Amino acid sequence: MRLEKKATVVSSSVAALLVLIKMSVGIFSGSIAVLASAIDSLLDLTVSLFNYFALNTAEKESDDKFHFGRDKMEPLAAVIEGIIISFSALFIFYEAVAKIVNYKPMEYMEISIAVMIASFVITAFLVAFLNHVAKKTNNMVIKADALHYKTDLYSNGTILFALVLISYTGEHLIDPILGMGIAIYMIYSAIPIIKEGLLMLLDAALPAEDVEKIEAVLKAQNNINGYHDLKTRESGSRIFISVHIVFNVSISLYDAHLISDKLEAKLQELFDSKHVDTLIHMDPYDDSEINAIEDGY
Structure with a gap:
């Protein structure tokens, strides 16, 4: 198995674990930030599985139907990943605004903080691994995946900081405001992924x-x-x-x-x-x- 495909298997497994943990805590605690992170991890899982399919398809030899192979599955996967990130960010933004309008305090703060600490550590190891694979292979799909999980690392760190801040100050509006900030950052990070994929699909010249x-x-x-x-x-x-x-x-x-x-x-x-x-x-x-x-x- 190619190193790139192994990387997608690892990222899919990690994303599945994080979805299970975050979704459970997000629903019980009522935290928009944790729930947003869970939704993001669910999309990470979907994207990583699609990336595995894209890499598996892209490495197939040329045939009578595809004389030049199927390599463009890779930039197509990157574009789809960027679009998914953008739509999930819009959903998170909507949920954050809804929570500000319909205010409800968070619960299970200690469990939420513990989950986000574990999530931050796991994601940090995954980002380091994906960056290593991206540098070694220069594969566009893996670079997009590494960037995606890097945004998760930042958001997990920010959410963890916010949860600690809420537990000390008691100001629960920090949670939805932070959720809005994460959503904006996710859209910002998706733009270069979509742009690079589209340029490759349009056969842009090399740098x-x-x-x-x-x-x-x-x-x-x-x-x-x-x-x-x-x-x-x-x-x-x-x-x-x-x-x-x-x-x-x-x-x-x-x-x-x-x-x-x-x-x-x-x-x-x-x-x-x-x-x-x-x-x-x-x-x-x-x-x-x-x-x-x-x-x-």
Whole structure:
């Protein structure tokens, strides 16, 4: 099993445990903040299970129906995760406002505090593990999952602080006000997840620094006359590069092919944590201006 899939199994198991604990305490205590955290953990469980399905689907080999594989399941999963986070935040915000209107004091403060301490510690270990996997694999789904649980870590810490504050001051309005703050923060954290996933689904080019690395490799080749029409995109754990390489008109097809193979290997080395698909069009002369005219530029 791939490390990424193992990470989703771990996150799903942790989320299931937290849902069971938080939901029980949230219902009995009447705390909007704890209940909001429980709902968030329930959505974490749903998202982690979907992420496992997405990764499992994305790693399938290409076939007659999907010639380029199913890698875009990964950014699709990230977009769905961001949308789910946003909707859950809106629900939490609504519940917080409802509690302010229909005021009711909290109960079982000691149990609520104990649960949030346990939740904070468990989530902290999970975030550390997911960050480790994200750095090692550079997988978009795991990065989104790590960011999601990182927001949970912050919210759990804030809720814990608020519960302690309520137990000392007796001011129960702190709970719904805090719930509103958590909801706003959740929406804020979901925006970059949705944005990155949409850009990948729309085949946006690689970041400028990655394109510069590719161009540096191409410019370092002494046995080519130049290059043009460099295009890049990313799809899940795969990177696609397309480029026209200009060779000397007298070079043999065999030698041009050998040079192209070496270029492909060097480009793969730039992104060792991902699979790089490089398509090299071998030109006997620079036809970039002709292509530009034909394309209407």
